[in-house]
Amino acid sequence: xxxxxxxxxxxxxxxxxxxxxxxxxxxxxxxxxxxxxxxxxxxxxxxxxxxxxxxxxxxxxxxxxxxxxxxxxxxxxxxxxxxxxxxxxxxxxxxxxxxxxxxxxxxxxxxxxxxxxxxxxxxxxxxxxxxxxxxxxxxxxxxxxxxxxxxxxxxxxxxxxxxxxxxxxxxxxxxxxxxxxxxxxxxxxxxxxxxxxxxxxxxxxxxxxxxxxxxxxxxxxxxxxxxxxxxxxxxxxxxxxxxxxxxxxxxxxxxxxxxxxxxxxxxxxxxxxxxxxxxxxxxxxxxxxxxxxxxxxxxxxxxxxxxxxxxxxxxxxxxxxxxxxxxxxxxxxxxxxxxxxxxxxxxxxxxxxxxxxxxxxxxxxxxxxxxxxx
Ligand code: UD1
Numbered sequence: 460x461x462x463x464x465x466x467x468x469x470x471x472x473x474x475x476x477x478x479x480x481x482x483x484x485x486x487x488x489x490x491x492x493x494x495x496x497x498x499x500x501x502x503x504x505x506x507x508x509x510x511x512x513x514x515x516x517x518x519x520x521x522x523x524x525x526x527x528x529x530x531x532x533x534x535x536x537x538x539x540x541x542x543x544x545x546x547x548x549x550x551x552x553x554x555x556x557x558x559x560x561x562x563x564x565x566x567x568x569x570x571x572x573x574x575x576x577x578x579x580x581x582x583x584x585x586x587x588x589x590x591x592x593x594x595x596x597x598x599x600x601x602x603x604x605x606x607x608x609x610x611x612x613x614x615x616x617x618x619x620x621x622x623x624x625x626x627x628x629x630x631x632x633x634x635x636x637x638x639x640x641x642x643x644x645x646x647x648x649x650x651x652x653x654x655x656x657x658x659x660x661x662x663x664x665x666x667x668x669x670x671x672x673x674x675x676x677x678x679x680x681x682x683x684x685x686x687x688x689x690x691x692x693x694x695x696x697x698x699x700x701x702x703x704x705x706x707x708x709x710x711x712x713x714x715x716x717x718x719x720x721x722x723x724x725x726x727x728x729x730x731x732x733x734x735x736x737x738x739x740x741x742x743x744x745x746x747x748x749x750x751x752x753x754x755x756x757x758x759x760x761x762x763x764x765x766x767x768x769x770x771x772x773x774x775x776x777x778x779x780x781x782x783x784x785x786x787x788x789x790x791x792x793x794x795x796x797x798x799x800x801x802x803x804x805x806x807x808x809x810x811x812x813x814x815x816x817x818x819x820x821x822x823x824x825x826x827x828x829x830x831x832x833x
Contacts, residue, residue: 468558478804579610683709748793
C-alpha cells in the first residue's frame with residue numbers, strides 16, 4: 460500500500476487532516492503524520508490533539524514562529540530531508556497556512572504528487588497571506604479537493620484540468636459532526652456562567668484587523684456596541700492578546716483564553732451570534748445553523764453566505780452593529796451546503812488511492828489554456 464505523508468502545522472490544520480488520515484488508514488495506506496511546529500503553544504496545539512484524538516505526530520519539524528519567509532524557509536529546510544528519507548508516494552496538505560505552501564513546494568520539487576485538501580477557495584484579496592498560499596499550493600498540486608462548487612468553478616476558470624479537480628465536500632465539517640456530541644457535553648458554558656442563546660461569541664486575529672491599532676480600535680468599538688445588547692465572549696489568539704492590552708477593551712466584552720476544539724464548538728453551538736474574521740468559523744457556524752457576521756471585506760468561502768448563515772459585514776463599525784441588530788431580530792434559517800455531510804475524508808481517500816494505483820498518472824505540467832493553445 461502507498462506511503463502518504465499528511466502535513467499539519469497550525470491550529471486550523473488539525474481538524475482538517477484528521478478525517479483524511481483516518482480514511483486513508485482505514486483503506487490500508489501507511490500514513491506518516493508530519494507536524495511542522497508552526498503552532499506550538501499548548502492552547503494552540505496540544506489541546507487539539509487531545510480533543511480530536513489525533514495521535515502524536517510521527518515526525519515533528521519543530522520550526523516555530525517567525526516572519527513568513529523565515530517560517531516558509533524553516534519548514535522547507537526541515538521537510539526536504541524527510542521527503543528524501545521517507546520517499547512517500549504522495550503528500551497531503553490541507554488549508555492555506557504557511558506550512559501548507561512550504562511542504563507543497565518541497566514535495567512538488569521532489570517529484571512527489573501533492574494533494575491539496577480545501578483547494579480552489581479564493582478571496583481575491585492578494586493582501587491576505589493565505590490567498591497567496593492557496594493559489595500557489597493549488598498550482599503545485601496534482602489533485603485538487605474542493606470543499607464546495609465555487610472552488611471547482613475557480614479552479615476551472617484558472618485552467619486546471621477537470622481530472623485534477625474533485626468536489627469532495629468539507630473535511631472540517633466531517634470533524635465537526637464526528638465530535639458534536641462530545642462537544643455539546645462540554646461544561647464550558649457552565650464554567651463561564653453563560654446561558655445558551657444568551658451571549659455573542661467573537662474572534663479576531665487576522666493581521667489586517669489586529670495589527671493596525673486604529674482598525675482594531677474600530678472593531679472593538681463595534682463589539683462594545685454589540686455588548687450593549689448581549690455579552691460578548693472573546694477567546695484570544697496569541698497574536699491578538701498583546702494588541703488588546705494596548706488597545707483597551709470596551710465594557711461588556713469578556714476576554715477568555717483560546718478555547719480547545721470541543722469547548723470552542725460548544726461555545727459556537729450555543730451562541731446567539733458569532734462575529735469573526737476566521738475562515739473556518741464561517742463554515743462551522745453554517746453547519747451549526749448559528750448566525751455569523753464576518754468582519755472582513757472579502758471571503759474565500761462565499762457558499763457560507765449563499766447557502767449558509769454567514770453575512771460578510773465588512774469592517775465599518777456602524778455596519779457591523781446595524782447588521783448585528785438585524786440578525787439578532789431575525790436570524791437566518793439553518794441550511795447546509797451539499798456534501799458537507801461528514802464523508803469528505805472518505806471521498807478524498809478513495810480518489811487519492813485510485814490515483815496512486817493507476818498505471819498512468821496525470822501530471823500538473825501545463826494548465827488547460829496552454830494545452831488548448833499549443
Ligand atoms: C496562522 C495562519 C492563519 C490561521 C491562524 C489560526 C498563516 C499565514 N496564517 O496565523 O491562516 O487562521 O494561524 O490560528 O499561516 N504564536 C504563539 N503561539 C503559537 C503560534 C503562534 O504565541 O503556538 C504567536 C507568535 O508570536 C507568532 C504569532 O502568534 O509570531 C503568529 O503566528 P503565525 O503562525 O505566524 O500566524 P497566525 O497569526 O497564527
